[in-house]
Amino acid sequence: MLKKHYFAALFAFMLLILSACGNTQTKEADAKTKKAEPKAAPTEMILATTTSTQDSGLLDFLIPMFEKENNVKVKTIAVGTGQALEMGTKGEADVLLVHAPAAEKAVVDAGDAINYKRVMYNDFVLVGPKENPSGVSGNDIQAAFKKLAETKSIFVSRGDDSGTDKKEKGIWTLLNIKPAGDWYVSTGQGMGQTLQVAAEKKGYVLTDRATWLAQSKNLSDMQIVVEGGKDLMNIYHVMQVNPEKHDKINSKDAKKFVEFMIDPKTQDVIENFGKKEYGQSLFIKYTE
CATH class of the missing domain: 3.40.190.10 (Periplasmic binding protein-like II)
Known part of the structure; x- marks a missing residue:
């Protein structure tokens, strides 16, 4: 009788080990499958901005951060603010980063831009x-x-x-x-x-x-x-181009970019940009 119980217990133990090995192998196989799955291709977004954000070097820090966090490829077009705003009214950009408040307000009031946020100033x-x-x-x-x-x-x-x-x-x-x-x-x-x-x-x-x-x-x-x-004072704002007026706009990533620019982590990067090299901030964070 004892012998019978012994073999039954031994059999159950072996089944437990085999089950554990199977689960481990399944997890390893799943991990390999997930690892082998190709990463989704990045989406594309057009940023129209003023030359000062480009010439100062700020975008060289911010854009790679945004691209990595959101799997987005940003095409930056650095022009004068007037031209950047015009690109927005024509639906030729997804998001704008500019510094001419009166002209910006006209674009927002006309409904060509939404999600208008103050970002920084110098x-x-x-x-x-x-x-x-x-x-x-x-x-x-x-x-x-x-x-x-x-x-x-x-x-x-x-x-x-x-x-x-x-x-x-x-x-x-x-x-x-x-x-x-x-x-x-x-x-x-x-x-x-x-x-x-x-x-x-x-x-x-x-x-x-x-x-x-x-x-x-x-x-x-x-x-x-x-x-x-x-x-x-020189104030910079970010805004989305209105997808309701321009149906080819990448509004999803444009919204993410606006949120990224006013995020406290990004604001800290803006505040500290240039301090080490120039002894002062090139831009001061200024969120609403």
């Missing part, structure tokens, strides 16, 4: 040759522009309907001055290139601080001459 500064022949200084940008016009000091404008260009033109309008003549040079180019032209011509130029800091190592004969005015 400020505009007036840069000029170190010898500063016009003698402009301080924080009054209107007084500086007026003196530049009176002395016909070389002024280099982007002339590309960008956020910076809109800011510059707005200052001239407030002063009721229409700059023209040999002293006023329009490049029709981005901020980095316009700074280079200003350096070559020993002229003055309005720029965002981030691009100036990123490019200043190549502009040793230039310096900031006017900064700190309350009217020089």
Whole structure:
């Protein structure tokens, strides 16, 4: 009788071992199958943004983060804010990152953009040759522009309907001055290139601080001459292009990008970008 129970117990034990081995083999097989399954191809999203986010190097940090987290391939088109907003109204981009609040509001009010969020800010500064022949200084940008016009000091404008260009033109309008003549040079180019032209011509130029800091190592004969005015704040917003008006928009990833830009982790990256290299942040986080 004992012998019979012994063999029964032994048989049950062997079945248990075989079952365990089978489960292990099944798990290993499942793991191999999952490992062998190809990763889904990344989706594609078009970001239209201003040249300052590109020239400053910020996007070189942020875009790879977003792509990795969301399995998205981002095509970045860096143009002036006016052109970026126009791409949005035509449905030629999925998401916009720009810095001209008045022009942005018009696009949002027209229903061409949704999910409009404030992301970050820095400020505009007036840069000029170190010898500063016009003698402009301080924080009054209107007084500086007026003196530049009176002395016909070389002024280099982007002339590309960008956020910076809109800011510059707005200052001239407030002063009721229409700059023209040999002293006023329009490049029709981005901020980095316009700074280079200003350096070559020993002229003055309005720029965002981030691009100036990123490019200043190549502009040793230039310096900031006017900064700190309350009217020089430079605010950046992100927004989705409205899929209800443009049916080919990748609204799913555009929404993810907006959420990514205002996420606290991303905001910390923005706040710390440039601190080590330049001793100050190129952009300050500014979420709503």
